[in-house]
Amino acid sequence: MHHAHDDSSSRASARTGIWFVGARGSVASTATVGLAAITHGQSPPTGCVTAREPFASAALPAFADLVVGGHDISAVTMTKRAECLVETGMIPQRLLAATHDALERADAEVRSGYDPHAAAHGGPEEAHGSSQQDAAERLAADITAFQERHALARVVVIDVSSTEPPVVPVPEHYDTDALLAALADPTRSVLPASSVSAYAAILAGAAYAAFTPSAGMGLPALIQLARDRGIPAAGQDGKTGETWLRTVLAPAFAARGLKVLSWAGTNLLGGGDGATLADPEAVRSKLASKNRGLRALTGSDTTPLHIDNVPDLGDIKVAWDHVHVEGFLGSRLTLQTTWSAHDSMLAAPLVLDLARLLALAHAAGISGTVPELGYFFKDPWDSDVHDAAEQAGALEDWVRRTSAQVR
Amino acid sequence: MHHAHDDSSSRASARTGIWFVGARGSVASTATVGLAAITHGQSPPTGCVTAREPFASAALPAFADLVVGGHDISAVTMTKRAECLVETGMIPQRLLAATHDALERADAEVRSGYDPHAAAHGGPEEAHGSSQQDAAERLAADITAFQERHALARVVVIDVSSTEPPVVPVPEHYDTDALLAALADPTRSVLPASSVSAYAAILAGAAYAAFTPSAGMGLPALIQLARDRGIPAAGQDGKTGETWLRTVLAPAFAARGLKVLSWAGTNLLGGGDGATLADPEAVRSKLASKNRGLRALTGSDTTPLHIDNVPDLGDIKVAWDHVHVEGFLGSRLTLQTTWSAHDSMLAAPLVLDLARLLALAHAAGISGTVPELGYFFKDPWDSDVHDAAEQAGALEDWVRRTSAQVR
Amino acid sequence: MHHAHDDSSSRASARTGIWFVGARGSVASTATVGLAAITHGQSPPTGCVTAREPFASAALPAFADLVVGGHDISAVTMTKRAECLVETGMIPQRLLAATHDALERADAEVRSGYDPHAAAHGGPEEAHGSSQQDAAERLAADITAFQERHALARVVVIDVSSTEPPVVPVPEHYDTDALLAALADPTRSVLPASSVSAYAAILAGAAYAAFTPSAGMGLPALIQLARDRGIPAAGQDGKTGETWLRTVLAPAFAARGLKVLSWAGTNLLGGGDGATLADPEAVRSKLASKNRGLRALTGSDTTPLHIDNVPDLGDIKVAWDHVHVEGFLGSRLTLQTTWSAHDSMLAAPLVLDLARLLALAHAAGISGTVPELGYFFKDPWDSDVHDAAEQAGALEDWVRRTSAQVR
Amino acid sequence: MHHAHDDSSSRASARTGIWFVGARGSVASTATVGLAAITHGQSPPTGCVTAREPFASAALPAFADLVVGGHDISAVTMTKRAECLVETGMIPQRLLAATHDALERADAEVRSGYDPHAAAHGGPEEAHGSSQQDAAERLAADITAFQERHALARVVVIDVSSTEPPVVPVPEHYDTDALLAALADPTRSVLPASSVSAYAAILAGAAYAAFTPSAGMGLPALIQLARDRGIPAAGQDGKTGETWLRTVLAPAFAARGLKVLSWAGTNLLGGGDGATLADPEAVRSKLASKNRGLRALTGSDTTPLHIDNVPDLGDIKVAWDHVHVEGFLGSRLTLQTTWSAHDSMLAAPLVLDLARLLALAHAAGISGTVPELGYFFKDPWDSDVHDAAEQAGALEDWVRRTSAQVR
Ligand SMILES: NC(=O)c1ccc[n+]([C@@H]2O[C@H](COP(=O)([O-])OP(=O)(O)OC[C@H]3O[C@@H](n4cnc5c(N)ncnc54)[C@H](O)[C@@H]3O)[C@@H](O)[C@H]2O)c1
Ligand SMILES: NC(=O)c1ccc[n+]([C@@H]2O[C@H](COP(=O)([O-])OP(=O)(O)OC[C@H]3O[C@@H](n4cnc5c(N)ncnc54)[C@H](O)[C@@H]3O)[C@@H](O)[C@H]2O)c1
Ligand SMILES: NC(=O)c1ccc[n+]([C@@H]2O[C@H](COP(=O)([O-])OP(=O)(O)OC[C@H]3O[C@@H](n4cnc5c(N)ncnc54)[C@H](O)[C@@H]3O)[C@@H](O)[C@H]2O)c1
Ligand SMILES: NC(=O)c1ccc[n+]([C@@H]2O[C@H](COP(=O)([O-])OP(=O)(O)OC[C@H]3O[C@@H](n4cnc5c(N)ncnc54)[C@H](O)[C@@H]3O)[C@@H](O)[C@H]2O)c1
Ligand code: NA
Ligand code: NA
Structure with a gap:
């Protein structure tokens, strides 16, 4: 973990983007409904860790300062997805009505994700003969455009896409140079989709959270790259129930x-x-x-x-x-x-917490893994602490300390 | 909470007496079986908080340094009680056999407790016309004799007798002088049995723990007396399940x-x-x-x-x-x-923990309530902290600090 | 239990009224929503015992032949109540919309119940100086008018009103003549509200089911009266969960x-x-x-x-x-x-079952308690059988037998 | 299911052998302890279906008329096994002491079972080059000798040995003649161990119960053989918890x-x-x-x-x-x-029930599967009834009927 002060975006509380990988899934749609409901006072932020002290008075972006976009490979919009969740009784009808426009706005910010199956066949987004580097650059461009379109101080990419099978390790996962070379080779596909997205976050200079057990940014070569390029990252696999x-x-x-x-x-x-x-x-x-x-x-x-x-x-x-x-x-x-x-009602508020906390890490210029965010994860990166009470204490200390630093 | 250094008995690790009020009950009998089994290596101290760090290396008396005695109003011996507990399947036959002699030795140290019903009728122990002061002095004398007989550095009185109904408050419970006057009056019975025993602990200079929800030493006038006379006390109602x-x-x-x-x-x-x-x-x-x-x-x-x-x-x-x-x-x-x-298997190890920890408090000259022992109680005296993890942290800090002080 | 063949209304499958005591309560409102939904094919009759064989082919009124009315002392309509139950997530929005008109129609059939507190003060419905006989006649008239208005072959009164405290027994509860005399006396109130309603059912010639543990028709003098006047009755306290x-x-x-x-x-x-x-x-x-x-x-x-x-x-x-x-x-x-x-989702279908089955009993001219309906009750009248499987067998036998009789 | 009256052994209540396949296992050892304890009045027959009416007055052998023997491939005696079960807290020490001699007597009746692994290597019991027919005959001889030694009217073989993997079907499992031919061939092993034991029961003319899910007598060719040779059989897999x-x-x-x-x-x-x-x-x-x-x-x-x-x-x-x-x-x-x-405390009394009930079936000359014993099994042979209450009714009817027949 390295600190490097970054002048331009040091106000953690500035407008921040959340870029969901898996934006049209249950967790992301619920988080988006919730963010709108909290922002407009239709629901209190129950279930959000950062709604209580010492977080409430820390240098975090307000809920109202968060803007949603993301990647997905499904054509079913966030609004449709939320409607299904109303149907099953999870989201109250009343809240859907109240947040309908916000959902539509967020869904308008959703772009086509990297679909490894489609990619293999030169599918809709990825051209025949394109490399994973090309794909990641396309994804990164989506994120950067989103950031510019909304004049955001920073973006936090959060992976809430479908869980992938365990990845078969190859040497490139352990060596940054080898990885970059392989990515550029159109005949190779060394990264699973979740890691292509994580690499795109790095390219876009966005903070990153792995809410799934998929490989994501967890491969050693990618974590190293994040550290080198000043990207704070937290993972892995949301600890919700x-x-x-x-x-x-x-x-x-x-x-x-x-x-x-x-x-x-x-x-x-x-x-x-x-x-x-x-x-x-x-x-x-x-x-x-x-x-x-x-x-x-x-x-x-x-x-x-x-x-x-x-x-x-x-x-x-x-x-x-x-x-x-x-x-x-x-x-x-x-x-x-x-x-x-x-399940998604447990995950969604924590996802909003992570967006706010990684915005702080980014503002503070922290790069690489943030072990103090281990509270949120089943498999905390760079930490052996699993005790929830101990993790909560460490999180509070970190927020106080880091918050003081950016003010 | 006042500190006063007491030279003679400052070695917390010296031989210590546990004086059970309710010595022939399930909890006390189980604790006695367990103490013997641990001392003789027939069982590890599983379930004892003080068996792990930082307690294991603190200035506490060793299990082998603890000697058991107590008061009870039942004629069924600890050994008989333990046999019943074998019968119900709680205590393994094997351990009873191994600890039989220790139980017999402990039961030989049991004296008649204060029985309010018998007292009302001038029953076996309390003479007609005797006051609660007389009764408490008799109980205190039992404790002192025990301490001398075994050359103990100190005694910790632990109330594990039957739970009493809530006490009806009288002014004497709030005023030490009034209380002492009433106690001396043979026509009055202002204290429930548990508080007579607690007062006896004060008279005997013994540390005290209230493992039951009975009034015990919890009456303001008695707590004040404990504070005045240099008695450390902890309560109330063991938090076990x-x-x-x-x-x-x-x-x-x-x-x-x-x-x-x-x-x-x-x-x-x-x-x-x-x-x-x-x-x-x-x-x-x-x-x-x-x-x-x-x-x-x-x-x-x-x-x-x-x-x-x-x-x-x-x-x-x-x-x-x-x-x-x-x-x-x-x-x-x-x-x-x-x-x-x-239930008693949960309580017994904590009772042994309390004996060891109050021995430390006594050695350190702490008087009055010890709020840092709140971890052990449903209704912690002089503390509003109920969070078990927070209490565990406070306990560890206290032990480290106090331990350093007596070494 | 006496049988007496009643020519005029012997077709069990004719149009039948359900008269709910407690018509605006949760159970009654849910049953009414459900009846409409089943009748119009918006929901299958899941949870109704009588929807499966041998009941399905027995001589029972069809769901579509049931008409709802009732008494209540609350001014909150069935529709409003159902809306609340949508709000809590129990009734799906979709079904409320589909059954709104049926609810309004049923609520238009609700009349003021007998309110013992209002009665004591000569409240809205009961005039000063009126007797419980007067009150029961008023209630009976409501039922009869309902029956005529809808040209119903028969009415089944079902008590689903609030549970009353246990009744203090008086001699009149055991003696029909004494009871009738006391009812006529404006200065006395020997019956709890539930029993006034039960008596009204008798006066109106309606079958009766006690879905609550309240006294209802369970008082010996009332059961005797039911037997004498050819009223079939089943109770007591719905066995639902x-x-x-x-x-x-x-x-x-x-x-x-x-x-x-x-x-x-x-x-x-x-x-x-x-x-x-x-x-x-x-x-x-x-x-x-x-x-x-x-x-x-x-x-x-x-x-x-x-x-x-x-x-x-x-x-x-x-x-x-x-x-x-x-x-x-x-x-x-x-x-x-x-x-x-x-809870009400369990009760409502059984209430519809009881209406159908008591219609059969009525058509068959059965009077007094019907112990074979014990399956539906915690405290079955005139039966010591509590075994649900045995009760189910007895119920099936009874339905086959009685059904054959009315065909 | 065929009936054929067998004069010589028609008294169902005569002395009966239980021959356990897996006699030194947990279920068999517990059943043996229990049988002795019940016989000598040290324990009531709680958990035995046949201890209550209508079974209690049916033509079943008394508990005191049951004698235990069996096969096992383990060298750990029933007594040792029972001691282990005392150690784990399942069997009370007191009962073990009281039944020690009975256990020793039963274990003296245990013979080496058919061990397919040992058989494959011409192990202890099976000679090199011996066929499964030879093995089954050896097992049958053990059963017959047991029957003669104790002058038993009949023997019931109960398979309580370790569950085997599902068997790979071969044509011989479906054709009795082909099966008998294959069994005689020393180069083939067409039956799993449980079926060799079941075949041995047929050869010995013993009734048979399959308390495990192993193939046992459940193979069509064996069931046919049982039917042909007048053997009653019940299975399969004890329904205990x-x-x-x-x-x-x-x-x-x-x-x-x-x-x-x-x-x-x-x-x-x-x-x-x-x-x-x-x-x-x-x-x-x-x-x-x-x-x-x-x-x-x-x-x-x-x-x-x-x-x-x-x-x-x-x-x-x-x-x-x-x-x-x-x-x-x-x-x-x-x-x-x-x-x-x-688990074994649930199984053991049912195993005793099965012994008593199959003795009745045997006495009544019933051959082939007894579907009315389906109550006892997860996978009842020749029955589609799984409803426990319905099965209990069918069992009672069968016992009344069959009992009347043998008296
Ligand atoms: N309590 C919780 O809900 C919880 C806790 C821990 C982890 N998680 C993880 O969060 C993730 C999301 O859960 P969910 O319930 O929202 O699942 P979901 O199936 O509803 O949503 C997953 C979304 O990811 C999209 N997706 C799949 N592959 C993609 C790709 N290559 N690029 C972009 N998008 C892609 C899918 O189209 C879908 O919209 C899962 O991996 C789950 O294991 C959830
Ligand atoms: N997990 C636990 O077991 C647990 C937890 C919290 C509190 N407690 C409390 O611990 C106490 C003991 O529990 P137990 O299971 O051992 O009960 P128990 O009934 O087995 O033992 C109580 C003993 O106190 C004796 N006694 C009664 N009045 C007395 C008196 N005036 N003086 C001296 N002795 C007296 C009785 O004779 C008996 O031997 C109870 O008050 C219980 O509420 C137990
Ligand atoms: N699973 C179940 O829901 C279940 C099972 C067994 C019994 N019950 C019984 O069914 C009854 C109804 O339950 P609910 O959940 O519908 O209760 P509820 O409180 O929602 O409804 C009771 C209704 O009775 C009305 N009422 C009260 N006194 C009255 C009177 N004197 N005359 C006419 N109406 C009167 C009330 O105004 C109310 O509308 C209760 O007695 C309950 O114990 C319910
Ligand atoms: N509630 C229950 O306990 C229950 C319910 C249904 C079925 N069962 C079945 O009963 C069987 C016995 O259970 P258990 O707990 O006694 O198991 P266990 O492992 O204690 O005993 C099995 C015995 O079978 C013996 N054995 C193994 N192969 C043999 C062979 N080829 N010939 C003779 N004996 C052999 C073993 O040596 C052992 O002594 C299991 O198959 C179990 O699935 C038990
Ligand atoms: Na407190
Ligand atoms: Na009854």
Whole structure:
């Protein structure tokens, strides 16, 4: 993590763009509805970490200073998507009506994303014979144009697109020069889509958050590039529900000197994310990032975990956890938790938080990973801290400190 | 809280007595079995907070330096009680066999407690016409004799006797001089049994912990007396299961900006505690102390709570909580928790922790309440902090600081 | 139970009135929305017992042959009530729109109910110095006028009004002549409101169902009167959720030779019913009827049960049950169930079922209690059968038999 | 199913042998402890279906008339196994002491089972070059010798050995003659171990129950052989816990006209069965038999199901089910169940029931599958009935009828 003061855009509170990769998905659409509702006083910012102190008085852009745009590969607009979410009972009809225009405005800022399948066939956006470098430059140009069109001090790119399967490592992922060379080669496709988007963020000088478990900017060569080019980045995989709960409970058991023997879990969900994770490849990324922290916190590796696609649940995620604990004199105790929530309603406010906080990091000239944002992630970059309370403390300290610096 | 350095007994790690009020109860018997098992290496100190760092290297008496005695009004010995707990499946047969002699030795140190009903009739221990002052002096003499018999540096009195109904306040509870006068009057009984025992601790110069919701030393006049006479005291009502869980979860919701709408709970338990709490008067003390922290933490006062006596559960406590939370854009989420544990197995290690920590406070010459021990209590004295993680931090700081002071 | 063949109205399938006592409540309004939606094909009759065989081909009035009216003491119309239920997310907006006119039509058939508080003060409907006989005649006249206005073959009165506290028994409740005399006396008020309504049903020659635990027609003198006057009646207290589940599970344990030691339960609910049951008097009726069957089925009397008003849950009822069971060789097993449902959505289809089935009973000339309808009730009249599977079998047999009789 | 009256052994209540395949496993050892405890009045027959009416007065052998023997491939005796089960807290110490001699006697009747791996290498029992026919004859001889040694009227073979992976079908499984030819061929091994044991039961003229999902006697050619040779057989896969619960609940929803959308489940268990089912091949048999009935009962095929090996749970099985149901007007309700039980304590009494009931079938000369015993099985042979209440009714009818026949 390197600091470099950047004069021109040091006011963290200036107008800031959020550029969603996956802008027409459930999380992005919900965040956009919410941003409009908060801005126009139709809803309080419940569920936003940055709405409370010490964040409320920190040098963060106001909700009203955030402007939305993004990439997607789907033709179903944000408005249509939000209508579906009204239909399933997640978004209240009343709020959709109130934010309809804002959704339309945001959707007008959505551009075609990088679709690896289309790209392979020289599809709609990517020309035959074009390289991943070409694609990334096209994406970066979209971001830069958005920034100029709205006279934004900065843009934060947030990846909320569909989870990709784990990436097969190649040497170029570990070596910046090799990577740049391969990107320029039209015959090669060394990066998954999420990483092409992350690279585009770097090219556009935008801050970046990886809300998914996809590779994104997490490849060593890209993180290095971000560091070199003054881009602050945070990841990975939003910690919104069951995993968050686990990182609240597990440290509490440890503080009591109680020993977790096993921690079993099952997640049921429908919606777009459920459908994606029904793919046994895609789900592997998710399961890995969900279990890593738990094992670190408990020392147990009996942590069976399942994610089931249950379409009739729609966007509701139901998670059951069974914790088996050894106590005094070998006695056993069990804790079961059942969590039931609209998944995107948990993610959306955190996504807005990340936009505000990365705007601060960008204004402060921080480059590379920001481990103090680990609170938001299942698999925090450059940090071994998973304890939610400890992460919350570190986040508050960082905001106070960094905020003081940019004022 | 006042500090006064006491030369003679400043080594916190010297031999220390634990004097249980309610020595033949489930918690005290389990703690005694456990202490012996830990001391002789038959069981690790799982569930003891002070077994981990920074406590492990602090100036606390070793488990092997703790000696058990106490008061009770029951004739059923600790050994018999432990046998019953083996019968119900709580204590393993193997450990009972291994600790049988230690239990017998501890029970030989048990003396007749103050029984208000017997006292009213000039019962076995209290002579006709004797005052509560007389009774307290008799109890104090038992403690002092114990201390001398075993050449103990200090004694920590821990109230683990049956929960009493809420006490009806009288002016003497608020005025030390008036209280002392009333105590000397054989025609009056201004203190509940738990407070007579607490007063005896003061007379004996012993540190004191209130593990029950009974009045104990919590009456203002007694706390003042403790402060005046250099007695460190901590309370009140051990935070061992469902309430602990609530003070872990509620602050975590708050940190997320999520708003708790209601938090309903039901506790099922049998055993001695279950039978006591089947009394609608006694249970009022418990319900009050369980809900106070929750309301402070969540701001909600929709917190219906029940405690049911379910004799067939024996010492197992099963608690179900239903938390209804408002999230982003008015969406709702629910968290349910089911906790199932042998209640005394949760309490016993914390009781040993308190003995060790109050020995340190005593060695350091701290007098009056020790708010930094709030981690252990549902209703922490002189503290508004209920957040378990915050309390754990404060406890660690206090131990480091105080430990440095006595070395 | 007496049978007497009634020529004029023997076609069970003729047009039938449902007269709701409590017509503007949540259950009645939901049933009315549902009836319209089913009739016009906007919703299938999911949750209606009578929609499946052998009922579907039995001599029951079709859904389209049911006409709604009723009494209430609230001025908030069925339409308004349904709008509130849309607001809370229980009724879909789309269905409200589709059934708006039907709701308006039904509400136009709602008349002022008997309000004991207003009556005591000679309030809006009951004149000063009027007797309960006068009141019942007024109510009966409303029902008769409704029947004539719509040329209905018969009317079924269904009590879905607010639960009343348990009634204090007086001799008149056990003696028909004494009751009739007291009713005529303007200075006396021997019946609770629910029983005045039940008496009105008798006067109007209408069949009757007690969906609440209130006294209603359950007083011996009234049941006798129903029998004498050829009125079929079924009760009491709709078995819709947790209690239904218990009467499914408890017999299944018994069939396995497993012994229930304790069965603890907690119900959380908001809405109108939640508010009513927050009254410690009213809740006593409900708790009694919920536990009676369970104790009969299990033989255990450790059945602690709570109902908590949790306003933020709205019409959602959440019920947690903890069943502790003894198995082979004294081993223990536990079953926990958590039930979460919109309470009125469970009740409404059963209310429509009862209307159809009591129309059949009426057509068949059955008078007095119909124990074969026990399937629908927590506290079945004139039956000791609580086993839901056994009740379902008895119901099917009865319908086949009675249906054959009226054809 | 054919009936043929067999004079010599028609008294169903005569002394009967239980021959366990897997005699040293958890289920068999627990059943043996229990049988002794019941016989000697140290424990009531809680959990035995046949201990209640109408079974109690049916023509079944008394518990005291049952004698235990069996096959196993493990050298760990039943007594040792029972001691382990005391250690884990499942069997009470007191009962082990009381039944020690009975266990030793039963274990003295245990002979070496057919071990396919050892057989492949001409291991301890099977000689090099021996056929599966030879092996089955050896096993049958063990059973016959047991029957003669104890002068038993009949023997019931019950397969409680480790679950095998699904068998790969070969033509011989469908054709008795072809099967018999292949069995005689020392170069072939067409049957899995469970089916070799089932064939041995046929050769020995013993009744047979398949308590596991393994192929056992379930192969068409073997069932045909059983029918031809007058052997009654029942299967398959004991319905003891979660699956039983599902077949209680699912029909109850259907009776209400409620529509199950999805039914998700997770099973956690340790012990021998947990370890076996950790094998992804073996677990496939189990998952299939668990889900078949559920899909038949609900019509839904969204029934994700998991079985996780959680060694620290020992013999405790914890199962969580989440049922998502559509009700009136498209409303949704959820039921969650958490079941926690010692798995073998559920299975053992049912195994004793099966021995008694198959003795009756044998005495009555019934041959082939007995579909009326479907109550006991996840995957009932020759029956499509999964509804537990309906199965219980059919079982009672069958017992009354068959009992009358043999008296
Ligand atoms: N609580 C939560 O909701 C939560 C928590 C952690 C992580 N996440 C992650 O957030 C992501 C979004 O979740 P969601 O529920 O909104 O999913 P979704 O399926 O509704 O939306 C994903 C969107 O990404 C788009 N997309 C796919 N490939 C793309 C590409 N190459 N370029 C641009 N857009 C592309 C899709 O068209 C779709 O609109 C998922 O990866 C999920 O795992 C969500
Ligand atoms: N997890 C927990 O177990 C837990 C948590 C918080 C608080 N507590 C409290 O700890 C206390 C002890 O619980 P337990 O399960 O051991 O109960 P218990 O009933 O087994 O033991 C109480 C003992 O106190 C004795 N006693 C009663 N009156 C006395 C008196 N006047 N003087 C001396 N002794 C007296 C009784 O004879 C009995 O031996 C209870 O008040 C309980 O509420 C327990
Ligand atoms: N699943 C279920 O919903 C369920 C199950 C069993 C029983 N019940 C019972 O059904 C009843 C109705 O439940 P709800 O949720 O509709 O309640 P609600 O409070 O929404 O409706 C009750 C209605 O009764 C009316 N009322 C009160 N006193 C009256 C009187 N004297 N005459 C005429 N009307 C009167 C009220 O004005 C109100 O409109 C309750 O008694 C409840 O206990 C409901
Ligand atoms: N509730 C229940 O416990 C339950 C319910 C349904 C089915 N079952 C089935 O019952 C069976 C037994 O369960 P358990 O818990 O006792 O398992 P276990 O592992 O404790 O016992 C299985 C026994 O079978 C023996 N065995 C293995 N292969 C053999 C062979 N070829 N011949 C003879 N013996 C052999 C093993 O040595 C072992 O002693 C399992 O298949 C299980 O799936 C159990
Ligand atoms: Na306090
Ligand atoms: Na009855």
